[in-house]
Amino acid sequence: MPGVFAEVRDRGRTWRGASGTADVTTGRPVTPGLRHRVGSVTKTFTAAAVMQQVERGRIRLDAPIGGYLPGLVPGERGQKITVRMLLNHTSGIPDYLPRAFPSLAGFPSGPDVSARSIDDNRFRQFRPDELIRMGLDAPPAGEPGGPAGVYSNTNYLLLGRLLEQVTGSTAEGYITRNVIERAGLRHTGFPAGPRIEGPHSRMYEAFYGLIDPPRDYSVYDMSWVGPAAALVSTTDDLNRFYAGLLDGRIVSRSSLAQMQRTLPVRALDGTTIHYGLGLHEVTVPGCGTFWGHDGSAWGAGTISLTRADGKRQMSVAVNLQRWNRPDSSGLPQPHPIDGALAALYGQALCGDGNARPTTG
Structure with missing residues (x-):
C-alpha cells in the first residue's frame, strides 16, 4: 500500500494520522488532510438529497420510477420499480460497468481481458442516460422488490435524474447546495473536470494484478459514475457529514429511520452487505453498530x-x-x-486491533 491516511473521532477528541507516499515516483508523503476520490460514499449524499425531496412531498418512496421518468424506464418495468428500490438496490436493474468497460468483462479468464477500457475512458464524457441504458439493456439482476438486492450504480444514476426532474437543477448542483453546504463541508465537491483541485494523492489501480505495476489514475473524468460515486472529499469532511446525518441535521429523524431499514445486498465484489437507503450497517462484536459507506474509484479507496x-x-x-x-x-x-486494514479498523472503531467489523 503506497499510502494511507485517516481521522478518528472519539467523544470530542480527534486523531489524524498518515503513513506512506502520495507519489511513488517523487516520494512525496501522504498527509491527513489530503483530498481524495471517495467513490460510492457519494451514494449517501445522493440518498440524503432524495430524502429531503421526500420530506417536501415532491418524491414518494414507494411511487414507481416510471411515473417520474417515463422516457427512461418505460412500461411494466417502470411501474414495478419504486424509488425505494433504487435507493436500496432491490430494483433488479444490473450495473452498467461491464458494458462501459468491456475489456474488463469476463475477468480473469476472458479471452480479451485487459485494462484497455480503463485507459480509453480516462477523458471520455459519458452521458447519464447512455449509462442508464446500458444497465437497462443488460439481463435483469433480479425481480423488483425482492427480499435481497444486487448493488448497482445504475440505480443511483437514475436517482440523479430523478433529482433533476423534481428540482429543476442538476443533481450535482442540488446535492452541493442542500447536502454538502448544509453539512458545513469545506473540501467536498463534484470535480469540474478530470483533475482534482487542491492537495491530493496520486491514485494507483492494480485491478487484481492485471495492471502491474499499478497505474496512476488520479486524473480521470468521473462522468462514468456521476451522483453514484464521483465526489472528492477529505476524511475530516466525511466524519463531519456522517455526524450531521446521524444527528438529524441533514435529513429528519424519520427520514434517517427509513435510511436505516436494511436488507441483504450482494456487493460488486460478491460479498453480502446490510444496506439501507444509501447507508451500510456494520456490526463490530462487543463494540457496537456503525453506519456509513465505503467507496472505490480507480486507484482510490475510502471507508x-x-x-x-x-x-x-x-x-x-x-x-x-x-x-x-x-x-x-x-x-x-x-x-x-x-x-x-482490518486491524486498523478495529483499533480505530473500538480501540482493539483484534476487533473485526462485519457487514454481512
Missing part, C-alpha cells in the same frame, strides 16, 4: 463509519485499489494489506 450513538467515528483513505490477485479459479486471494 467512513460512525457509531450509532455518534460518539465514535472513523474515516480512512488509501491510494491503491484491487491489490488482491486471483487464484486459478479466479477468486481474489487474501493479502497482508487486508489484515493490516
Whole structure:
C-alpha cells in the first residue's frame, strides 16, 4: 500500500494520522488532510438529497420510477420499480460497468481481458442516460422488490435524474447546495473536470494484478459514475457529514429511520452487505453498530463509519485499489494489506486491533 491516511473521532477528541507516499515516483508523503476520490460514499449524499425531496412531498418512496421518468424506464418495468428500490438496490436493474468497460468483462479468464477500457475512458464524457441504458439493456439482476438486492450504480444514476426532474437543477448542483453546504463541508465537491483541485494523492489501480505495476489514475473524468460515486472529499469532511446525518441535521429523524431499514445486498465484489437507503450497517462484536459507506474509484479507496450513538467515528483513505490477485479459479486471494486494514479498523472503531467489523 503506497499510502494511507485517516481521522478518528472519539467523544470530542480527534486523531489524524498518515503513513506512506502520495507519489511513488517523487516520494512525496501522504498527509491527513489530503483530498481524495471517495467513490460510492457519494451514494449517501445522493440518498440524503432524495430524502429531503421526500420530506417536501415532491418524491414518494414507494411511487414507481416510471411515473417520474417515463422516457427512461418505460412500461411494466417502470411501474414495478419504486424509488425505494433504487435507493436500496432491490430494483433488479444490473450495473452498467461491464458494458462501459468491456475489456474488463469476463475477468480473469476472458479471452480479451485487459485494462484497455480503463485507459480509453480516462477523458471520455459519458452521458447519464447512455449509462442508464446500458444497465437497462443488460439481463435483469433480479425481480423488483425482492427480499435481497444486487448493488448497482445504475440505480443511483437514475436517482440523479430523478433529482433533476423534481428540482429543476442538476443533481450535482442540488446535492452541493442542500447536502454538502448544509453539512458545513469545506473540501467536498463534484470535480469540474478530470483533475482534482487542491492537495491530493496520486491514485494507483492494480485491478487484481492485471495492471502491474499499478497505474496512476488520479486524473480521470468521473462522468462514468456521476451522483453514484464521483465526489472528492477529505476524511475530516466525511466524519463531519456522517455526524450531521446521524444527528438529524441533514435529513429528519424519520427520514434517517427509513435510511436505516436494511436488507441483504450482494456487493460488486460478491460479498453480502446490510444496506439501507444509501447507508451500510456494520456490526463490530462487543463494540457496537456503525453506519456509513465505503467507496472505490480507480486507484482510490475510502471507508467512513460512525457509531450509532455518534460518539465514535472513523474515516480512512488509501491510494491503491484491487491489490488482491486471483487464484486459478479466479477468486481474489487474501493479502497482508487486508489484515493490516482490518486491524486498523478495529483499533480505530473500538480501540482493539483484534476487533473485526462485519457487514454481512
